[in-house]
Amino acid sequence: MQFIKGLFFLLIFPGLSFQVVCGLAFEWIDRKLLARFQRRVGPPWYQPLADLIKLFSKEDIMPEGAYDLVETLLPLISLSAVLTAGLYIPIAGFTPFSFEGDLIVIQFLMSVPTLAYYLAGIASVGIYSLLGGGRSLLQFFSYEVPLLITISGPAVMAGSWSIAEISRSQLDQGPFIVFQPLGFILAVVGLIGKLKRDPLDIPSASSEVVGGSLTEFTGAKLGFWHLVMNIQAVVGIFLLANLYLGWSNITSPLPAIGIFVLECLAVVVVLSATSAVFARLRIDQLAGIGWKILVPLSLLQLGFVILMGV
């Protein structure tokens, strides 16, 4: 029984199937919203799925000299990392594997795709891939530190490093976004950087480095990469909803699910609107902003939280 239950958690909910469906749904909502911001119609709901099926049916080509085994393993490792991260995130208060310190584990697992992305750039020998890979690492160093400092704010406030506990404590204290609005904004910026989304899509800017690290990828490998990006986005959105918006832990399940979905949609709207209204930054500008503005601000927010607790 324990085995079947575990298998259900891993493969159906909150594991593989649920996260893939959420990832595709996220991609559609994001693309549709962006299209509406830009006076376009946007794709039908099945477009992300159709894209994925098409990619998986395409021929797999790698350039001569690329490390084929590495290139196959990297998207798979990234996928398993983000899927594992997804297992530990409470969904509408439901969390099968929660433990003290899972926030740190998720942060670590969520960084795996970025490192894999860098390695993919190095291993696929193309010039644009090389540039994109280098940029992704530079970007990683710019957003990761402020992001880590920022998300310790809710943890300090709740007195726990477990996401489920942080989420639960907001029932008594009120949503943390009220106390840490700056922290929420910084976390959104960090998430955008992590997801390499417009306006921080510096590693994959098409007018500069064509496709970034993924320039040489085709077929199923590229499909896996797209899946990784989408699921990473979903995990990030779930994380923000749990850390800052809270309130999805009320005991009756139906309203809890409703509140959680609305919270996640709100974060998606913020992400889409940001990518619609801002131009892409240059990598040196991002590094400057990251260390000169984001880090001091996140420290300020953390200091404020600690002082409030005293």
Next chain:
Amino acid sequence: MNKITIPIGPHHPLLKEPLSMKIDIAGERVLGASLRLGYVHRGIEKLALERTYVQDVHLIERICGICSHVHTTTFCLAVEALLGIEVPPRAQYIRALMCELERVHSHLLWLGILAKHVGLETVFMHTWHDRELALDIMEGVSGGRVSHAANQIGGVRFDLSEEQEAMIRENVEKLKTQVGGVLDVIENEPALRARTQGVAPVSVELIKDYCVVGPVARASGVDIDLRRDDPWPPYDQLDFKVITLPDGDAWARTLIRALETRESLRLCETIMHKMPDGPVTVRAPRKVPEGEVVTRSEAPRGEVVYYLRSNGSDKPARLKVRTPTLAVLSLLPEQLSAIHVADIPVVLAGIDLCIACADR
């Protein structure tokens, strides 16, 4: 850091037309660049010698997909000068109207491309949407969105009905509002300013050394505009401002095109207001008397020069076209040094290349 060479083109997401650049970079710094041209050479100048003047008007329209009208206008001005015929005033005004609309749609197209290159796709979508208003006017009066076939030797091919004039006024009014919004974004969007301000500034000396013309020169503070300096009719009867900016960086080049779009729309209104009545064409003989002539006009990207020599037959003996892009292209390696890799699209978009014009 090691020097590596990245190829940009002949096929690259950055380029809408084929052009090949080899760019030397070290890390994120650009060290230098070399260019290779000629991918869209179609031999139009030679082809024009094989055809009659009447046919050449249509051939020359195909030199460019954006500023097609100004090319035929300059060519017709040349032939008309050799023939010694006077184009009726109404035809002159319709030609000028098309020229200004072409400037509007060319500048809006360009603004969209720059926005897309710096990752501001929303502005791209919006400007291209607004640009359709200008294209609608041109399609409504001539039947063609891009190749209008408006000009013929001795006048224009169509007259404006009252409904068409009302439609033009209405669309120009709408465009003015939209361009106001675009200007607002360019002036106030912080990331766009951060990406373009101070990038690849071009000095007045450099502009003069390379004979750069058009908006790029005006953005560096060089006060040249053929519509005012050497006007062809009816521009000598029209009143408009020539806009110059002092900075010469990518941001000035962005802003000046938005400002020029607004000025062109104002000029469209003046043209519609002053539009005289009368015929739109005079009969022109097919054979052109012996002689040679140079005509110039202000295209959206700057000065276009046509040299035409006739030997008395119905076909030209020599036709030479000089487009503004050629001068700007020679400035490109100069600009593509000591910048960031991320600035390459901004620099390339900033000078508004028209490779088809340059290669012919």
